Structure formats: C-alpha cells, structure tokens
Amino acid sequence: MSRVTFEISELMSMKKYPKELFYRGNLELLQRRKISIVGSRKPTKYSRMLIQKLSSELAKGGVCVVSGGAMGIDATAHIGASSANTIAVLPCGVDVRYPAVNKNLLESIEQSGLLLSQFENGFKASPWSFVVRNELVVALGDVLVVGEAEIQSGTMRSVEFALAMGKEIFVLPQRLGESCGTNRLLKEKKAEAIYDIEA
Template sequence: MQKVIDKIPELSLMKKYPKELFFSGNISLLQKTKISIVGTRKPSKYTREQTQKLASLLSRHNICVVSGGAMGVDAVAHAGATSSNTIAVLPCGIDIKYPSVNKNLLSDIEMNGLLLSQFEVGFKSRPWSFVTRNELVVALGDVLVVAEADIGSGSMRSVEYALSMGKEIYVLPQRLGESNATNELLESGRAKAIYDIEVFVSIFSGGEVGIESNDPFLEYCKTSPSYEDALAKFPTRVFEAELNGEVEIVNARIILK
C-alpha cells in the first residue's frame, strides 16, 4: 500500500479533497476514461445480467469501471470489467478486504487492477465511512450509472453527490414496482435510461461499438468449438459470455449468437 501523492483532478469536485488517499495496484488506471457503477446489494437476475454485460463491454473498449467493492451490483460490475480494468474504492483500510465474501475478488483487483481508500491500514468500516466512500466513487467517474436501487438506499446518496457535482446519471430501465428509486429518477428527469448498452458504451469509447469488439474469445467461438475446449482456453469468458447472451451451448458446443 502506498499514498497517492499527485492530485487527482476528478476529486476536486468533492466537498473536500481527501486529506490522505492510499492505493494498492495499478495506479495508471486513474488516467483512463472511467464510469462509476453502483446499486443494490441484492440485485435481481435481470439487473445482474445487464450490469455484467455493461461492465464487460465498457472494459473491452478500454473504459475503466469504478465501484465500491460491496456485494451485489458492485461485485458484478467489478467482475464484469475483469480485475485488470476496474477500481474498487473501499470504506475501510485496504488490508481489510471488506466484505469478506468479496475477499478473493478484491485480492484479484489489488493484484491486477486498483484498490483505493481514504483510510489507513487497519481501519474498520463505520456507517459514515461508506458515505465517504460513495462520494469518492462518484467523483472518479465521468458519469454515474445506478443499476438498481430502492428509495432511501445508499445508492441514492451517491445520486445526491452526482447531482451536486453536475454529473450525468444513467439507470437501467426497470419494471414498475421494482427499483423504485431509479424509476423515480427517470420520472423526475434527473436520470437517463440505458436502452441500448452498445449505444451507451459508444458515447464514451469514441466510436461505433459492436459486440465482438475484436474479442479473441468471440472470434474463437466462430469456429463452434467444443464446450470442453473453450473452457480450457477461456475459463472465465465462457461463463461471462453465456450470462451476457453472447453465446449459447448446443450439443456440448459453443455457438455464437
């Protein structure tokens, strides 16, 4: 763990620039275009699938995903982006790896991506430190995406920060009676809906986005390889692509949709 010495321009939007900021991992990720993704700790299956697809496509177009390392939407966003292209902002010391259920995920991010914290080694999270963490997550991103949220949730505190910083807010379209907070944001005109993930990603990637995006795995899938061979060559991408609906398994072979 090291202290961040250079000023991070994005953090000048915070109410008060962090007195101290610690990091472990690849600090060069701070130089990339970044999108912040937050949401409930108990997302629906639909939200998990769409968040995974969004984070994955952002990452494949060299856009870094920022989130808070928590369970639910945060974890899905980090995993979708892959550990090498994501920043996890923690509400505790970097050594704590909180929550424990995400210990392996956070360790992978520390090794390949970037962990950030305003708190020294050994500091255990407090209710107020989550709020502090949320402000930093929002400040780092070019925009804020709220995948799913309830009225009065911590995600809505993140929305308040985004509004005060003048950042655009995007949400996933949800059914009536679900994710009431994001539906209310749409109704009030404070957020925009992501109706097409590829179109959304193209806004920040600087060009047209295709789902293949020169992805070696998807190119490989054009040959309709056996499931066993694909799993051996791309152990994590097989599950990710199947979840995202990019491929399907038919008669023990991978078929590109």
C-alpha cells in the first residue's frame, strides 16, 4: 500500500479534499482522460450489455473508466474497459477484497490498473464509507455516466454529487417502469441520453 502525496486537480471539486489517498497499481492512469460510470448492483441484461460495450469503446479511445468496484454496473464497466484502462475506487482498504465476488477482478485491476481508497489497509466497508467512495468516483471523471438506477438508491446520491460539481450526466435510454432514477433525470433535463455508443 502506498499513499498519493501529490495534488489531484480533479478532486478540488469535492466538498472536502481528501487528507490522503491510498493506492495499488498504475498511478499514470490518473493523467488520462477519465469518465466515471456508476449504476445498479442488479442491472438488467440490456444495461449490462450496453455499459460493457460503452466501456470497451471508451478504452479503445484512450479513456480511463472510473467506477466503484461493486457488483453490477461497476464490475461491468471495469471489465468492459479491461483492467489496464480502469480505476476502481474502494469503500474499504486497498488490501480488502470487497465485495468478495469481485476478488479476481480487483486483483487484476491491482496488477494492471489502479485501486484507490481514502481508507487505510484493513478498513472494512461501512454505510458511510460508500458515500465517501461515491463522491471520489464522481470527482475523478470528466463526466458521469449512469447505467441504471432506481430513485431511492446509492447511485442517485452519486448523481447529487455530480450535479453539485457541475458535471455533465449521461444515461442509457430505458423502458418505462425500469431505471426510474435515470428516466426522471431525462424528464427533468438533468441528463442527456446516450443514443450512439460508437459515435
């Protein structure tokens, strides 16, 4: 485990700049253009398929994908980008494999991508640390992409951070009755729909 000792300009948009960050992996990814992708831990097959394709296309274009290392949309985004083109921001210490189901994915990102955390080794994820993690994920990206989200969800808290930071938000177009959070964002004109992934 190492500490990041230099200032990361993107984090100046956070309400409170982190006192220190811990990492394992390739810090050079922080110098690349970055896009944050977040969403449901239990996405539909449609959302999962399109987020994987989007992440892959972004990586091909030299963009680093930032997400939270969780199940669902997060893991799909990391996998689509490939470990070498992704940053996983954790709600726990960088030595903790959480969630356990993503153990192999997180180890792969450690080897060729970048794990980041505001928490020291051994720290176990707690309800408040997910909120802290979400803010950092949003701050690192130039824009925020929301793959799928219900109205009462942690993902929508990430959207609140993005709005407060003045970041553009993009969402997948969804069917009525599904992903009500992103559909509301479109209705309220707080987000733009992604209609062409390869454009």
